[in-house]
Amino acid sequence: MNCLPTRVCAGLLAGLVGCMGWSPVWAVTVLQCQVTYAGTTETVVAMPTEDPYRVAGVDIAGRFRFKPVLVGQGAQLGHLSIYVYWQTQRQPVLIQQAKYWPPYPSPGPDGRVALTGEQRLYAGPMERELVYQCALMEVAP
Structure with missing residues (x-):
């Protein structure tokens, strides 16, 4: 017999799971990156x-390609990699590859795990600058 509204049961379950220190089954951990080039910032998730191998890179103003890869399933994470390429006329050229392995740092007060700090990369004949920083965070699917 179900005597409580569905939203009340869901709230009680979420509270119980939270008190026990477990992540809710429906939470998904994502990698959110703020990427800035030429004064324009975009969010890459x-x-x-x-x-x-199926993850596609994101074109950044035709100058760079930014490819964050988060290996795992739901809240269960394996490693993550970030690849940054300089786009040339012939082919993309890898200028940075960063890998991060668990255990990851603890979340801050906002629930985010600041991961990379601010990264500044320079490439090309004019030494174009790409700036990014990434954090792990849980979101509802």
Whole structure:
């Protein structure tokens, strides 16, 4: 017999799970990156994947390609990688590859795990600058 409204049961369950220190089953951890080039900032979000080779890079103003890869499923994370390429006329050239392995740092007061700090990369004949920083965070799917 169900005597409580669904939203009340869901709230009680979420509270119980939270008190026990477990992540809710429906929470998904994502990697959120703020990428800035030429005064324009865009947010790039990487969802967990079991097949990292299918992840496409994001074009940044035709000058760079930014590719964050978060290997895992739901809140269960394996490693994550960030690849940054300089776009040339012939082909993309890898200028940075960063890998992060668990255990990850503890979340800050805002619930985010600041991961990379501010990264500044320079490439090309004019030494173009790309700036990014990434954090892990839990979101509802």
